[in-house]
Amino acid sequence: MSTFRATIGRTVNRKSLAILAGLTSVAGSAVAYQNYNNGNKKNNLKPWGGLAAAPGVHVAEKEAKRDYQEVYNAIATKIRDEDEYDNYIGYGPVLVRLAWHSSGTFDRNDNSGGSFGGTYRFKKEMNDPSNKGLQNAFDFLRPIHEQFPWISSGDLYTLGGVTAVQEMMGPKIPWRSGRVDQPENTVPDNGRLPDASQGASYVRNLFDRLGFGDRETVALIGAHALGKTHYENSGYEGPWGPSPNVFTNDFFVNLLNAHWTLNTNKKGVKQWDNDQGHMMLPTDMALVKDPKYRKLVEEYAKDQDVFFRDFSKAFAKLLENNIKFPDQNKPHYFKTLDEQDL
Numbered sequence: 242m243s244t245f246r247a248t249i250g251r252t253v254n255r256k257s258l259a260i261l262a263g264l265t266s267v268a269g270s271a272v273a274y275q276n277y278n279n280g281n282k283k284n285n286l287k288p289w290g291g292l293a294a295a296p297g298v299h300v301a302e303k304e305a306k307r308d309y310q311e312v313y314n315a316i317a318t319k320i321r322d323e324d325e326y327d328n329y330i331g332y333g334p335v336l337v338r339l340a341w342h343s344s345g346t347f348d349r350n351d352n353s354g355g356s357f358g359g360t361y362r363f364k365k366e367m368n369d370p371s372n373k374g375l376q377n378a379f380d381f382l383r384p385i386h387e388q389f390p391w392i393s394s395g396d397l398y399t400l401g402g403v404t405a406v407q408e409m410m411g412p413k414i415p416w417r418s419g420r421v422d423q424p425e426n427t428v429p430d431n432g433r434l435p436d437a438s439q440g441a442s443y444v445r446n447l448f449d450r451l452g453f454g455d456r457e458t459v460a461l462i463g464a465h466a467l468g469k470t471h472y473e474n475s476g477y478e479g480p481w482g483p484s485p486n487v488f489t490n491d492f493f494v495n496l497l498n499a500h501w502t503l504n505t506n507k508k509g510v511k512q513w514d515n516d517q518g519h520m521m522l523p524t525d526m527a528l529v530k531d532p533k534y535r536k537l538v539e540e541y542a543k544d545q546d547v548f549f550r551d552f553s554k555a556f557a558k559l560l561e562n563n564i565k566f567p568d569q570n571k572p573h574y575f576k577t578l579d580e581q582d583l
């Protein structure tokens with residue numbers, strides 16, 4: 242049975258569409274002043290400060306006319322309306338995963354990859370075996386993009402994750418706009434996203450590449466309270482816990498308290514199972530085997546407020562990938578549909 246709130250059946254307020262009707266996309270002009278090659282054509286390095294320094298482009302003026310809360314509301318309403326997806330889990334978890342995977346290719350050593358260029362939209366990235374199943378989130382967002390054509394792909398994918406976390410009763414996530422679509426030759430090579438069969442030192446190295454320490458890493462992986470693994474996507478199968486569409490600290494509680502057995506599943510893949518039909522990936526289990534990670538798991542299992550606070554900060558940082566946003570692009574704190582009585 243779904244734990245999502247019942248559909249109320251009201252449609253999103255479209256008043257901003259009229260205001261925005263005359264606006265053309267800034268993506269083209271932005272690319273012109275975005276020196277994304279940084280003098281190195283081969284690597285396509287991106288100086289993230291390009292937007293702030295842009296002469297003669299009235300980003301502030303254009304930004305002021307864009308109502309991101311309207312986009313949030315459209316995504317949130319669609320999540321609520323299409324609640325039958327994945328046996329009534331709904332689209333929340335897969336949207337969180339798209340936001341994470343479109344940011345999780347980032348390499349802080351050369352600023353390549355990440356959410357800035359919205360490169361998930363290209364086949365090479367979409368077809369990365371690690372991204373199997375995310376096409377569902379992309380297809381979900383397609384009509385939203387048609388409704389709000391001025392939003393960049395990177396802004397849309399990250400905003401989708403923020404909306405999903407908040408609508409699934411998670412913490413508020415501060416979110417900034419300003420990512421700019423980049424061309425196909427900036428798509429990072431496949432293989433940057435984590436391999437779930439690995440242990441703690443692999444996880445530590447991978448999250449270090451993204452710019453995260455242990456505390457942020459453990460908080461971020463707490464998102465595995467949401468959704469499930471699917472044979473057809475990753476070869477793993479099953480949900481991590483009892484409420485896959487409500488954001489809680491259940492992942493940590495379950496990881497510490499359940500009795501886990503290592504099994505080889507029908508696809509020949511090794512996963513940890515308990516007697517309640519929940520599962521853990523080897524990388525999840527690494528968080529209780531490694532003593533430094535384990536302390537943090539214990540802290541988050543005890544105190545959901547601390548987890549919410551740390552997750553919010555780390556997720557916002559993940560989605561920003563060191564981008565230097567224009568000064569005037571202050572973080573948005575979106576209202577949930579409930580808070581707006583929608």
Ligand code: HEM
Nearest residue numbers: 334335337338341435437461464468469470471474475524
């Ligand atoms: C070591 C790091 C991680 C590994 C190895 C990993 C691996 C996986 C795998 C194998 C799946 C199952 C995909 C499928 O079969 O459909 C999955 C799902 C998921 N992951 Fe992760 N993940 C990691 C970190 C994260 C982080 C940092 C987040 C978010 C902040 C996240 C959010 C999710 C969500 C929400 C799902 C469920 C998607 C759905 O239900 O469709 N994961 N992850």
